Amino acid sequence: MKIQRWVRFQHMDAVCFGTLEGDKIRVYQGDMFDAPEPTGTSMQLADVKLLAPLVPGKMLAMWNNFHALGKKLGLAPPAEPLYLVKTPNTLLAPGGTIRQPLCEGKVVFEGELAIVIGRRCFNVSEEAASDYVFGLTCANDVTVADIIARDPTFAQWCRAKGFDTFCPLGPVIAQGLDPAMLVVRTTLNGEVRQDYPVNDMVFSVAQLVSKISKDMTLNPGDVLLCGTSVGVGSMRPGSTIEIEIDGIGKLKNRFE
16 A cells, blocks of 8 residues: 555645645645545645644543563553543644643653544454554653652543643654554654564554444544553653654654
């Protein structure tokens, strides 16, 4: 399958979408997830502002989905996907600034592969799951790690991961990639901090889509963050964080 890369962008006052072909964007119209049609026009990438490649309805973030990190933390592989809700206010475009929240605590980066759902999906089999995946993108599941266990009576996962700007996505949604062949690389201020293979996941892309679809309906534009592996670390204000996956590109953001 030919690799196709979808982008969403702003040109003057208009928000548009299309496919990225080199330095040129072929503009489409309609619904990205439902038979979009080319307009016959194109634009130079340099002439537009890239936005997050979609506006998700819901984002679900996996916990303990990589064998290497689970082993490091002394955790057994889970029997089923463990996940939390990442709220839509966290969405951030490539090049956007991750803002330090007003609360105190260590802010952590987590470079991840993210799955974008393309069709309404409920109770699908693992064998059919790929038919419901629109494509793949890069994600940074930013977290205030200190908050999670701050109250001994209640683990605050959603709050820790739910601050504004805490989920950069992009720069594209890529179609035609084999997830098992991908590697996630995270650099902080130019220094490689994460470099791990996606095929180390406890639950594969197809398994995640199938198993979660048995819990809830997944709709076009919903996003599943696949979880992260070893190398997660904290960021200081003034840092530049980059998540890179071959075939998808580089998601670059500042933390201030």
